[in-house]
Amino acid sequence: MMRVVTVLPPQLDTDLVRGAGLTSSEYTTLMRLSEARDHELRMTDLARATGLSASRTTRLVEDLHGRGLVTKVASAADARSTRARTTAEGMAMLRSARQVHLLSVRHRVMDHIDSSSVERLAAALSIVAHHLETGSRRGTTE
Amino acid sequence: MMRVVTVLPPQLDTDLVRGAGLTSSEYTTLMRLSEARDHELRMTDLARATGLSASRTTRLVEDLHGRGLVTKVASAADARSTRARTTAEGMAMLRSARQVHLLSVRHRVMDHIDSSSVERLAAALSIVAHHLETGSRRGTTE
DNA sequence: AAAGATTGATATCTCAATCTTG
DNA sequence: CAAGATTGAGATATCAATCTTT
Numbered sequence: 319m320m321r322v323v324t325v326l327p328p329q330l331d332t333d334l335v336r337g338a339g340l341t342s343s344e345y346t347t348l349m350r351l352s353e354a355r356d357h358e359l360r361m362t363d364l365a366r367a368t369g370l371s372a373s374r375t376t377r378l379v380e381d382l383h384g385r386g387l388v389t390k391v392a393s394a395a396d397a398r399s400t401r402a403r404t405t406a407e408g409m410a411m412l413r414s415a416r417q418v419h420l421l422s423v424r425h426r427v428m429d430h431i432d433s434s435s436v437e438r439l440a441a442a443l444s445i446v447a448h449h450l451e452t453g454s455r456r457g458t459t460e
Numbered sequence: 461m462m463r464v465v466t467v468l469p470p471q472l473d474t475d476l477v478r479g480a481g482l483t484s485s486e487y488t489t490l491m492r493l494s495e496a497r498d499h500e501l502r503m504t505d506l507a508r509a510t511g512l513s514a515s516r517t518t519r520l521v522e523d524l525h526g527r528g529l530v531t532k533v534a535s536a537a538d539a540r541s542t543r544a545r546t547t548a549e550g551m552a553m554l555r556s557a558r559q560v561h562l563l564s565v566r567h568r569v570m571d572h573i574d575s576s577s578v579e580r581l582a583a584a585l586s587i588v589a590h591h592l593e594t595g596s597r598r599g600t601t602e
Numbered sequence: 603a604a605a606g607a608t609t610g611a612t613a614t615c616t617c618a619a620t621c622t623t624g
Numbered sequence: 625c626a627a628g629a630t631t632g633a634g635a636t637a638t639c640a641a642t643c644t645t646t
């Protein structure tokens with residue numbers, strides 16, 4: 319698991335950058351926005367959805383804005399908050415990146431697991447992911 | 461898998477830093493050195509063993525040197541190469557860090573998988589890891 | 603004061619360029 | 625020139641401090 323966990327992310331990231339011109343973080347950011355109502359989220363909610371820090375999210379959205387993939391809108395309801403929204407170009411970019419990413423995962427992971435194992439693997443990893451995300455932690459130093 | 465792969469590494473790293481004062485990279489570096497003959501490796505071989513770049517390895521070893529955990533020795537056989545060697549302090553540090561890390565993995569991963577699944581999971585991940593490392597890639601854009 | 607967002611300083615890491623020796 | 629190691633520049637990401645609005 320440690321081997322997969324350290325080697326896989328950089329490889330998927332390279333595939334995505336080379337094949338679609340997006341980093342993993344940019345891809346995730348566009349994806350979360352695309353799933354939201356009006357393709358739009360508050361910066362804070364976007365940060366939580368992507369698992370990135372608020373500051374990283376600010377800088378990343380600013381960069382995507384410069385490339386015409388998202389716009390920033392001041393919230394009508396709350397003057398403190400900024401909302402990020404994907405542009406049509408952002409949505410198009412995401413669609414093409416998704417194809418690249420799916421192929422990438424297929425080639426690097428799926429092709430090597432026999433299909434009967436896939437479900438078991440997914441089930442086990444899903445449970446682990448759930449615990450990692452909700453933090454059923456007791457502190458390693460307990 | 462993507463969820464585990466993105467969330468797990470930072471958590472293990474935090475556990476290790478807080479519990480043992482070593483980052484994951486530092487831990488891996490000390491571990492690879494400890495496994496080598498005389499607890500010693502050429503910088504290039506160390507970089508390959510840890511999966512880090514040569515430049516990162518240089519800076520990391522320099523830092524560990526400053527903390528008294530490794531020494532740097534000029535190679536007798538080849539004046540181009542530098543060899544890194546763990547000190548007694550480095551070995552002691554590694555031993556205590558290993559306990560922290562094992563507990564960390566147990567709490568965050570093992571405790572959530574039922575024991576009959578562990579072997580299956582390990583087997584599947586091992587195959588994937590092998591392919592990732594040897595690079596049975598066809599290029600995602602094919 | 604607390605929430606939302608940004609900015610400044612810093613850590614980790616890589617690639618490309620460089621220096622030295624084989 | 626190749627190989628081994630280091631240095632310089634830049635990307636990705638975080639934490640702590642700050643600014644604005646609630």
